Amino acid sequence: MNDFINVIGAGLAGCEASWQIAKRGIKVKLYEMKPVSFSPAHHLDTFAELVCSNSFRSDQLENAVGLLKEEMRLLDSLIIKCADETRVPAGGALAVDREKFSKLVTDCIKANDNIEIVTEEVTDIPKEGITVVASGPLTSELLSESIGQLIGEQYLHFFDAAAPIVTFESIDMTKAFRAARYDRGTKDYINCPMTKEEYENFWNELTNAQLADVKDFEKEVVFEGCMPVETMAKRGIDTLRFGPLKPVGLIDPALGKEAYAVVQLRQDNEEGTLYNMVGFQTRLKWPEQKRVLRMIPGLENAEFVRYGVMHRNTFLNSPKLINSDYSLIKSPNIYFAGQITGVEGYVESASSGMLAGINSAMDFLGKERITFPKITAIGALSNYISDKNIKNFQPMNVNFGLMDSLNAKIKDKRKRYYEISMRSLEFIKSEIKGCF
Helix, strand or coil, X not given: CCCEEEEECCCHHHHHHHHHHHCCCCEEEEEECCCCCCXXXXXXXXXXXXCCCCEEEECCCCCHHHHHHHHHHHCCCHHHHHHHHCEECCCCEEEECHHHHHHHHHHHHHHCCCEEEEECCCCCCCCCCEEEECCCCCCCHHHHHHHHHHHCCCCEEEEEEECCEEEHHHCCCCCCEEECHHHCCCCCEEEEEECHHHHHHHHHHHHHCCEXXXXXXXXXXXXXXXXXXXXXXXXXXXXXXXXXXXXXXXXXXXXXXXXXXXXXXXXXXXXXXXXXXXXXXXCECHHHHHHHHCCCCCCCCCCEEECCEXXXXXXCCHHHXXXXXXXXXXXXXXXXXXXXXXXXXXXXXHHHHHHHHHHHHHHHCCCCCCCCCCCCHHHHHHHHHCCCCCCCCCCECCCHHHCCCCCCXXXXXXXXXXXXXXXXXXXXXXXXXXXX
């Protein structure tokens, strides 16, 4: 048996897994192909690169992802620690300066004496010892073939998208205004209000704009949380007004009331010089993005530092392949973590890396693996991806619907969710935290 654990991929899940293994005194060989080779969606040399949004979503305990982050804080998550230290204003959400976040994670990993970084592309799963595969949804072709041979199953897959980013100085703040929805928290979002006529003209151009040629896109599954804005718009003229462009809770100071529709922009870096367009993942051709998005009031002269892009994400049919501890059923010395398992979202990916890291370490030390029940958000996710009753498996964000309900009936949803969160946190403090 090797005197170390292999971790393939230095994304969110791989870095979290490496951290959890190393803190238990075990040597890690962390394989990362950057900067020798890059996937189509990656650009930074550093680890834990955030490809799409810079938001880790809600930080409130009445939200399942807020609970998941708090569980991970209790368990000394590297990813959440670095996110907290590089956060930028985002109301009730945890958003980060993506470059500073990535650099901080990289610095922490490189400073850990138990982690050896191997800069090369892995093309085959190691046969000996314990390995955590956290190669991400953009796993390279050769490694994908190796995984396919190992599991004896075809991958499932779907398309994902990233939203455009504009410079703050190019936003016309005489038309846009700062506010948080329902005035919750500080005024961290820039809001571009639209009249009925402006919205309908924009909708018409958006739904008729030229699309980039993404191979086999129309045949593929698009994850709802990352649906291209033009795809959503084609569902109906008011779909966007009840989705990313909903105006409720945002009072336009020029009108003294809600606008017909509102486009929101969220701060993307600590300096506040870059803002990303919330909910505007797109596969429009780049010239079309510039033309159509500049129809939005306040963005007439928008300077785009990144246009929206589409890329194909890959995930396993995990319920047939993976145990609830993220180990492979047919080869339990091999663990999978991250979006390749079918968890969706930054925090969820890091959570799977945490659990795969903890349990691969327990395995290495000859100790009993840790099982998280469905009263925890971590356990709800791991149980979802390993639920043998699921017939049509699709990627999933964490949500309270995956968790065990309370015994007591509480009608108020926010109070009910808060109590579910408190139950989980108390359980982790009393039953889990001291187990390893």
